[in-house]
Amino acid sequence: MKSKLAQLRTMTKVVADTGDLEAIRELKPYDCTTNPSIVLKAVSAPSSRPIFDEALSWGAKQSGTKEAINNAVADRLAVSIGVSLAAEVPGRVSTEVDADLSFDIERSLERARRIITDYEHRGVDRGRILIKLAATWEGIKAAEILQNEGTDCNLTLVFSLAQAIACADANVFLISPFVGRIMDWHAKATGKTYLPQEDPGVLSVRSIYDYYKSNGIDTIVMGASFRNxxxxxxxxxxDRLTIAPPLLQELEVSQGQLERQLSPESVRAVAPISMDEARFRWALNDDAMATEKLADGIRLFAKDLTALRSMVASNLALVEA
Incomplete structure (x- = not known):
């Protein structure tokens, strides 16, 4: 019998939640997704030292304030990791707009366009890239503009149906509901251990999937942040699941029948909901879990982005010494 990972690939596009090139080559996912935490971990690995050294060498030749150069080198590293990943997968590579821009439409657009330009200058077509933005109201509005410009987007840190509906209204290419983080919040709040079929994160993704498929919405649902x-x-x-290497490897060695749980033919019918800014903000405010986890996710990504910039600054100072 085929492994559970092989069976999963017949019904779902499998995405690797890592920037580890060796893991990508071994596990052969369809897409790769990155964020500041993944980039920070990737550039800390010995195998990525040539990428890090190239970015530092490039930064040492740039002019401007130290802060501007540090940030530019950090940006270059994110794209460099993405270029390496794009060479290993047949599908897309997600590259994230800075988390500290999550509430700024214009600066998010400026950063996203620069990411796309950097990729194209290095021979990677925009059709291979997804611009990743936090699913704040501002992030969704920025994505809507980018989609209209022909740049596909991945809206991350999705914790509620309201976010998913707003993303669909903006015609975004893909959303990433965070299964494990939703479960984490409920487990802490209730003290309960959840079985998979009653897992609040699983149920959240299923509700989004039902809404999208029953209303003919093309936006891809990609479950993320799995705990088991x-x-x-x-x-x-x-549609897609982004999975960390340890869980991919566990599925690779797991035997037994894997039953399909979601399909467009068996969705529960859900009436369409009209979503404007006021309704979006109220729905998010009324959902303590979604409010807390969205804010927490942005803070965590911003913290790792700051750590990446600090690593760049300290190493760039050594290069310039």
Whole structure:
């Protein structure tokens, strides 16, 4: 019998939640997704030292304030990791707009366009890239503009149906609901251990999937942030699932029948909901979990972005010494 990972690939596009090139080559995912935490981990690995050294050498030749140069080198590293990943997968590579721009439409657009330009200058077509933005109201509005310009977007840190509906209204290419983080919040709040079929994160993705498919919405649903293979198995058949290497490896060695859980033919009908800014903000405000986890996710990504910039600054000072 095929492994559960092989079975999953027949019903879901599998994405690797890592920037580790060796893991990508071994596990052969369809897409790769990155964020500041993944980039920070990737450039800290010995195998990525040539990428890090090239970015530092490039930065040492730039003019401007130290802060501007540090930030530019950090930006270059994110794209450099993405270029390396694009060479290893047949699909897309997500590259994230700075988390500290999550509430600024114009600066998010400026950063996103620069990312795309950097990729194109290095021979990677924009059709291979997804611009990743936090699913704040501002992030969604920035994505809507980018989509109209022909740049596909991945809206991350999705914790509620309201966010998913606003993303669909903006015609974004893909959303990333965070299964494990939703479960984490509820487990802490209730003290309960959840089985996969009752896992609040799993149920959240299923509700979004039902809404999208029953209303003919093309936006791709990509479950993310898994805590165990049970959550993954409970979402078999979802459009895409982004999975960390340890869980991919666990699925690779797991035997047994993997039953499809989601399919467009068996969705629950859900009436369309009109979503404007006021309704979006109220729905988010009324959902303590979504409010807290969205804010927490942005803070965590911003913290790792700051750590990446600090690493760049200290190493750039050595190069210039």
């Amino acid at each position: 293979v049970g959550e993954i198995e409970a979402l078999a058949g979802c």
